[in-house]
Structure formats: C-alpha cells, structure tokens
Amino acid sequence: MIWGSNTGVGKTLVSAGIAASVLSDPQPSHVLYVKPVQTGFPRDSDSRFVYLKVSDLLRREGLKLVCMTLYAWNEAVSPHLAVEREGMVVSDSVLRENWRGTVWRLVETAGGIASPGPSGSLQCDLYRPFRLPVVLVGDGRLGGITATISAYESMQLRGYDIVAIVLEDHGLLNEVSLLSNLRNRVPVLALPPVPEDPLDNLIDWFGKSSKVFSSLQEILLSHHTTRIKRLHEMRKKGGDIFWWPFTQHELVTDENVTVIDSRCGENFAIHKVCSNKDMLLPQFDACASWWTQGPDAIMQIELAREMGYSAARFGHVMFPENVYEPSLRCAELLLEGVGQGWASRVFFSDNGSTAVEIALKMAFRKVLHDRGILDSENVDTRGIEIKVLALNGSYHGDTLGAMEAQAPTSYTGFLQQPWYSGKGLFLNPPTVFIFNGIWTLSVPDCLKPDVLEQDDMWFNSYNDLLSKSRDSSTIAKCYFSYISNQLLQFSASNHTTFIGALIIEPVIHGAGGMHMIDPLFQRILVRECRNYKVPVIFDEVFSGFWRLGRESAAELLDCVPDIACFGKLMTGGIIPLAATLATEAVFNAFKGDSKLMALLHGHSYSAHAMGCAAAAKSMQWFKDPSTNINIDKRKNLKELWDFKLVHQISSLPAVKRVVALGTLCAIELHAKGIDLGYASLGASTLVQQLREDGVFMRPLGNVIYLMCGPCTSPLFCNHQLSKVFGRISQIP
Structure with a gap:
C-alpha cells in the first residue's frame, strides 16, 4: 500500500515505478493497481497515469497490468468534502469491499496518511483492517523530515508494517537524517529530482530511477517472503515451545x-x-479474548495513543505514597462508575485472581475488627478458623487462595491443586435459562417449596426476573428459609469457626459454564449476610463494565457489596490491570499505629501508568452514549x-x-x-x-x-x- 507523508510527494510516480519494475522482469507477475478514492476526476486520474506511463516505459503490448479507480468525484478537494458537495456517499465497509487482487497488488491512498476518506474517517484508520505492508513516500523538501517521521510514527501506532521509505532528493539529504533518526529500522531510498515539467521528461526520470525501484521491489519481495515463511513456521514452533x-x-x-x-x-x-x-x-x-475485549477498531487506536503517551511521560512509577494523573483519574472513574454510591477506596493489582485474594484479605480483617478480636489483648487465635460463604459452580481465579474460596470443581481437583481443602460453606443456587423460547427457572431439590406456582418458574423476559414483585413470592420465601437455615446451622455447630465473607459472581457464573443465577436468590443472600454482619464481595472480574448490559452487575441485583473486584474489560483488553474497591468501613479496619496493621499486599506494577490510562479511556468510552451506539440512554442498558x-x-x-x-x-x-x-x-x-x-x-x-x-x-x-x-x- 502506497502512503504519502503529505500531498504532492509523488505517490503515483512511486506506484508507476514499482509496477514498471515488476513488469520488466523476464517472467513478470500480474500487477493490479487500485486507487480506491480519486477526486478531481476525470481530469486527474492516477490509475490512467500509471497505466499510460508504464506502457510508455516498457513499450510493449499485452502488459499484465490492470489499473482501476473505485470511487471518484469531480472537484479536486478532500474526499469527505467532495461527498458533501457532490453526493455519492460511500461507507467505510463498502469502500473496503472487492479487494482481491493478484500477487502484486498496489493500492495508492489519497493525500497524506491522515487525510479523510469519503465518510470522514482518516485513511490510516479506514484501511487498517487490511494491514497491507506500507511503502511510505516521504517528503524530501524543507520541513519534510518532521512530516515523514510524524507519518511513520502514526502508521506504527496503528500497527502497520512500514517496509520502506522512499522520497525525492531535493538536495537536503533528508534520507540521511531519516535513516539515522529511525535507527536503521527501515530502508530509506532517495529518488532523483523530478523534472519541473514532468509531462515531457518522465521517461528519462524513470530511467534514472530504475535502480531505486528495482531495490524497492527486492525489499518488498524480501519482506513478503520472510513474512509468509514466518507465518508458516509459527504454528509448529508455537506447539513446540509454548x-x-x-x-x-x-x-x-x-x-x-x-x-x-x-x-x-x-x-x-x-x-x-x-x-x-x-x-x-x-x-x-467470539471469546472476546478471554472476556477482556471491548474496543472497536477506532477505540483500539485511541487506547494505543493513550498508552503511548503514558509510557513516554511516566514509564513506570512505584505506587506507595505516590500519586500521578493516570492512577488518580482511573480511581476517580471507578468510584464514579462501578463503585458509585458505596465504594470509597481503590486498591490496584494486576489480574482478577489477585484482586479476589486482596478482597478476601480485606473482608477477613473487617470481620476480625467487627468481632473485636483485634482489640482483645492476649487473645488466643490458634483455634480460630475463617471460612467463606460461596455458591457451587462459581469460579474466582487460579491462584491458591482464590481456589480455596470456591467449591470443588475440575479446577480444584487433586490433579490441579493437591493443597485444596475448600474453606467454605457452599450453597446450591437456582439457575435461569432460555429453553424453547421461554425463560425457565431451575431450582435444586434442597430449595423447592411444597407448592410451586407457574409464575414462579416461567418468565416472558429477563426483566420479569428482575421485578421487585418477586420479593414477596413463594419462591422468595423458600430462598430466605434455605439461606437462613444454612447460616443458623453453621453458626450453631461452629464456635471457633465463622464466616469471614460472602463471595459471589453476580448474575453469571462465567468459567463454571455460563450459568445465570436467579438474581432474586443472590439479592436475598446478600441481605441475609448483612444481617449476620458478613462482608459481601462481588467478583465482577467477568461481569463488570457493561458485560451484562449494565455498568455493574450490582445494578441487576439491586444491592451493593462491601468489596468488589474488577479486571478484564476494564482496560479494553489492551494491558493487564485489576482493582479491588472497598467501603470506607473496610478501609478503616486496617488503620492503626503499627505498619503491621496495614494491608501488606502489593505488586511491583501496581497502578501502572499505561494500564490506568487505558482503563480510564475504556471506562469513559464504554459509558458515553455519544461514542456508543448500543447504549439505551433511557434505561442505561446495552x-x-x-x-x-x-x-x-x-x-x-x-x-x-x-x-x-x-x-x-x-x-x-x-x-x-x-x-x-x-x-x-x-x-x-x-x-x-x-x-x-x-x-x-x-x-x-x-x-x-x-x-x-x-x-x-x-x-x-x-x-x-x-x-x-x-x-x-x-x-x-
């Protein structure tokens, strides 16, 4: 793909030169030259120019050359202005259709790399799905070094491979400076000065430029061959070493x-x-790359830009007792968003499993604090054991502590975790699913009342499941009885063992098989734990940030936790970051005169500037209706x-x-x-x-x-x- 660092730098001359070089081989390949967008047409037609000049150069019939213009407008202005003035709207998706070509396919863009296309999208974004290797036509004029390096870095930011830079020699040795400043990462070739009257003298100019175009052809072929060879090797090499x-x-x-x-x-x-x-x-x-991905193509570029800026400004800054803009902004947005109305503190880590372990530490301390155990002098803690209350089928991470907070599954078996003991009281939850077009409630035998009404078991929509009218239903009373009895029995039979936290995946058990839990059951469970002064942890590593249609799954349950864990979608999947949010009451349980009372947990990369910057951008992007076509502004639901x-x-x-x-x-x-x-x-x-x-x-x-x-x-x-x-x- 032929790109220009600016307008008028000679993209079409370079396209013609490459085509001529390929077609001059003894056994030439076919060449397809495509100009997707042309303005000033038909007076200006780059495809006609390329065909005629290559024909003049090679002076033979039967050229294996096809030149085509896809969309054109009369006025010689930017394509988005031409559309506005002349009509013929062309969407990005339509413009990207019908791109299958032959071995040599040259696609020449219009104007500079950031010139708008017909829809107004920048061309460097418009053509990004193809990610064709780039020949960047640089600027050899005064000021051209700045323009060329800026274009180069903009292309790299979007993930393009710049194979070569070629520019016209204006006697300023821009190519030497470019090669030095780009650290020889890409070949830089200089073409002879273009005649002032190119219509009469281009044949001679192409003759003088033939060695440059021949070298450029070799560079492109070498890049292509190396790339294809590597792609073929990757499958086996990955299997051998990963x-x-x-x-x-x-x-x-x-x-x-x-x-x-x-x-x-x-x-x-x-x-x-x-x-x-x-x-x-x-x-x-379809896996959203293990549930982390949320950005569209444009947002992906926005995140790359934010991260690049943060990396250049901060690199990495250790977090304790320091504050810097990305970490502060990210924390503010978390508290204004998923933590709104309940959370006051943000603890950063690097992945969801770790965020869960931090949450468990927080909850356990809160329980010890509330029971007065920390205030007692010479208290004997040897007989005290803390367990969690959790649901069968839930999953909270791969690390050893997080595994202890979940019921036995394939992930916790002896083959995986011989130390596993399952430090919890695990309840059987009711699940909801669609079968034969009907939302259906499946209730375990231990939960079923003597009489079940049809309205308790079948629903027309998920909104019916969320209805507050269910709080007084027969099934609600059944849930309450089951949960209360389980908590009472546990308390009566355990004098030195107590529940230190309720931990749930709100609404959906992800890794456990994508089971939807009846929101009424979880809501009643949270209320009962409040009555027993058990801290409530929501593991929203999967469900947070609109994954389930709301910014936080807590909105679907209509109740809030004391502690919540977030990760995955928080940064748009572009870099690892996690956060554990907590109430001020949980935070206060760690205050004291001794450092040993503090939360002694941390990571070298806690609150990494790049991760915080990406998270801040993602949270704003997902939430802002002006940037997101899927959000219902009335219901705040996606x-x-x-x-x-x-x-x-x-x-x-x-x-x-x-x-x-x-x-x-x-x-x-x-x-x-x-x-x-x-x-x-x-x-x-x-x-x-x-x-x-x-x-x-x-x-x-x-x-x-x-x-x-x-x-x-x-x-x-x-x-x-x-x-x-x-x-x-x-x-x-």
Whole structure:
C-alpha cells in the first residue's frame, strides 16, 4: 500500500515505478493497481497515469497490468468534502469491499496518511483492517523530515508494517537524517529530482530511477517472503515451545492452532492456506479474548495513543505514597462508575485472581475488627478458623487462595491443586435459562417449596426476573428459609469457626459454564449476610463494565457489596490491570499505629501508568452514549442480541439451554452419552466448523458462547449468531 507523508510527494510516480519494475522482469507477475478514492476526476486520474506511463516505459503490448479507480468525484478537494458537495456517499465497509487482487497488488491512498476518506474517517484508520505492508513516500523538501517521521510514527501506532521509505532528493539529504533518526529500522531510498515539467521528461526520470525501484521491489519481495515463511513456521514452533493455559497438548493438532497476524476491533486477521494460496482472513473473536475485549477498531487506536503517551511521560512509577494523573483519574472513574454510591477506596493489582485474594484479605480483617478480636489483648487465635460463604459452580481465579474460596470443581481437583481443602460453606443456587423460547427457572431439590406456582418458574423476559414483585413470592420465601437455615446451622455447630465473607459472581457464573443465577436468590443472600454482619464481595472480574448490559452487575441485583473486584474489560483488553474497591468501613479496619496493621499486599506494577490510562479511556468510552451506539440512554442498558433469533436457537433439538444478556450469548448443547462437564469434547466439531465460518471459539465443555464488546453493533453480533444458528441446525 502506497502512503504519502503529505500531498504532492509523488505517490503515483512511486506506484508507476514499482509496477514498471515488476513488469520488466523476464517472467513478470500480474500487477493490479487500485486507487480506491480519486477526486478531481476525470481530469486527474492516477490509475490512467500509471497505466499510460508504464506502457510508455516498457513499450510493449499485452502488459499484465490492470489499473482501476473505485470511487471518484469531480472537484479536486478532500474526499469527505467532495461527498458533501457532490453526493455519492460511500461507507467505510463498502469502500473496503472487492479487494482481491493478484500477487502484486498496489493500492495508492489519497493525500497524506491522515487525510479523510469519503465518510470522514482518516485513511490510516479506514484501511487498517487490511494491514497491507506500507511503502511510505516521504517528503524530501524543507520541513519534510518532521512530516515523514510524524507519518511513520502514526502508521506504527496503528500497527502497520512500514517496509520502506522512499522520497525525492531535493538536495537536503533528508534520507540521511531519516535513516539515522529511525535507527536503521527501515530502508530509506532517495529518488532523483523530478523534472519541473514532468509531462515531457518522465521517461528519462524513470530511467534514472530504475535502480531505486528495482531495490524497492527486492525489499518488498524480501519482506513478503520472510513474512509468509514466518507465518508458516509459527504454528509448529508455537506447539513446540509454548505451554498453553487450559490446554491438553495431547489433543492439539495443527488444525486447532490459529496463527494470528493482527487484531482490528472485534476481528483477528488469521493466516490460512486456501487452494495453495496464503491468505489473511478476518475471524471474529467470539471469546472476546478471554472476556477482556471491548474496543472497536477506532477505540483500539485511541487506547494505543493513550498508552503511548503514558509510557513516554511516566514509564513506570512505584505506587506507595505516590500519586500521578493516570492512577488518580482511573480511581476517580471507578468510584464514579462501578463503585458509585458505596465504594470509597481503590486498591490496584494486576489480574482478577489477585484482586479476589486482596478482597478476601480485606473482608477477613473487617470481620476480625467487627468481632473485636483485634482489640482483645492476649487473645488466643490458634483455634480460630475463617471460612467463606460461596455458591457451587462459581469460579474466582487460579491462584491458591482464590481456589480455596470456591467449591470443588475440575479446577480444584487433586490433579490441579493437591493443597485444596475448600474453606467454605457452599450453597446450591437456582439457575435461569432460555429453553424453547421461554425463560425457565431451575431450582435444586434442597430449595423447592411444597407448592410451586407457574409464575414462579416461567418468565416472558429477563426483566420479569428482575421485578421487585418477586420479593414477596413463594419462591422468595423458600430462598430466605434455605439461606437462613444454612447460616443458623453453621453458626450453631461452629464456635471457633465463622464466616469471614460472602463471595459471589453476580448474575453469571462465567468459567463454571455460563450459568445465570436467579438474581432474586443472590439479592436475598446478600441481605441475609448483612444481617449476620458478613462482608459481601462481588467478583465482577467477568461481569463488570457493561458485560451484562449494565455498568455493574450490582445494578441487576439491586444491592451493593462491601468489596468488589474488577479486571478484564476494564482496560479494553489492551494491558493487564485489576482493582479491588472497598467501603470506607473496610478501609478503616486496617488503620492503626503499627505498619503491621496495614494491608501488606502489593505488586511491583501496581497502578501502572499505561494500564490506568487505558482503563480510564475504556471506562469513559464504554459509558458515553455519544461514542456508543448500543447504549439505551433511557434505561442505561446495552443489549446486543436479536431475541427472536435467540429463542429460535433455544428451540433447536441439539440445544439444552441458552443464556443471553448484554454482550453474552451462551449455548449449551445436549451431551452425547455421559456428561463430562468441562472435560467434555462434544462441542469440538462445532467449534472447528465455526472457525471455518470465521468465528473463533473456545468452548467450556459442551457450552459455546459468543461475547462481543459494549461498542459492537447489534447487526454484527446477529450476523455471527446467524452462523451459529446455521451450524447447530445441522446437528442431528
């Protein structure tokens, strides 16, 4: 792709020179020259110029050259102004269509790298999904060093590979300075001065420039060959040296390994060989890269810019007793957003599991403080044991302490964690799902009342589940009785053991299989723990920041915690960062005259400036209706799925249940034979089929899921969901 550091730097001359060099080979390749956008047409036509000049240079018929202009306007102004004045609106997606070419495909942009396209989008953003190798035509004139370096850095910021810089020699030796200042990272070539009257003298100029264009051709071929070779090697090399998480390597084949060249918004660009041709194809990241991704392509650039600025300004600053703008702004936004109305303190860490461990430490101290144990002199603490109250099926992280706060699962078994003892009282929660188009409540036997009314078990919508009228229902009384009895029995039988925290994943159990918990049950559970003065922890590492349609899942439960953990989507998936929010009462439990009373927990990279900057930008972006087309300003709710299609999927014979909320749509398939849970491979064939359809998935046993970002358009989401519907419909 031929880009210019400014207008009038000779992009079209360079395009013609490369085409001529390729076609002058003894066995020339085909060349396709594309000018996507042209203004001043037909008087100015770069595609016509390239064709005529190359024909004049080579002086032979039957050239393997095709030159085409995709969209053109008469007035010689910026394309977005031409659209405004002459009409013919061209969207970014339409402009990016029909780009399949031959081996040599030269795409010449219009104006400088940041010149607007027809829609007003900057061209460097408009063409980013292709990420074609870049030939940057620099500026050899006075002031050209600044323009060229600025263009180079702007392209790099967006993830382009600049293969070479070529510029006209104006006698200022700009190429020497550029090569030095760019630390020889990219070749810089100088072309002879262009004649003042190029219409009469360009044949001679091209002759003098032939060695430069020949060198440029070799550089481009070398880059392409090296790139393709590396892409072919990556699959095997990755399998030979990586130890992938949550992966049984004995089950991994070459077909399972996806080689990712880049990412742009919701899509990976993956390497595939189709009919012996190397292709980079878009593939939707349906896992949201382990639930972290939320930005669209434009926001991805915004985050890169914020992080680059923070890295250049701060590098890394140790956090204790220091304050700097990114950390302060991030903390302010957390307290104004997900912590609004209850939290007053922010403790930074680096991942969700660690945020949970910090939350447990906070809660345990609060319990000790409230029970007066810390105030007692010479108290014997040897017999005291603290446990958590949690739900079966929940998951709170991989670290050893976080595992102790969850019930036995595949993740905590002896093979994984021989030290595991499960320091908790684990309750069986009721779950909710869509089956045959109806929201259905599934209640464990230990919770069922003698009489269940139909209104207690089936619902028309998720909003009906959230209705306050359910607080006085028969099922609510059943929940209250079960929870109260469990707490009373535990207290009566344990005199030196007490519950130090309630920890729950609000609304959705993520890694446990994408099970939706009845919000009424969790709300009653929180209220009862308040009565017993048990600190409440919400593990919102998965659910926070609009993942479930609200900024915080606490809004769906209509209750708040004492402590909450956040991560994943907080930074838009671009860098690790986590935060544990707490009330002032929890914070005060750590005050004292001795440093030993403080929370002795921390990380070298706590509150890293780049992470805090990315989080601040992400939180603002997700929340601001002016930047997000999916937010309902009246309800403050984001829903992405077409529920008519969701209900159709829930009625398919192969489907056991569906959960759809906010950015998540999860589908559990019926097990064939014994249900092995997380170890099941029943969805493997479907997953491979969907990857071929351009949807990247990793199942949780028999559960497949689609997860989009809060900024993803519903149209895009439902296009992906239609692919899933089509494949599942074919399962016998």
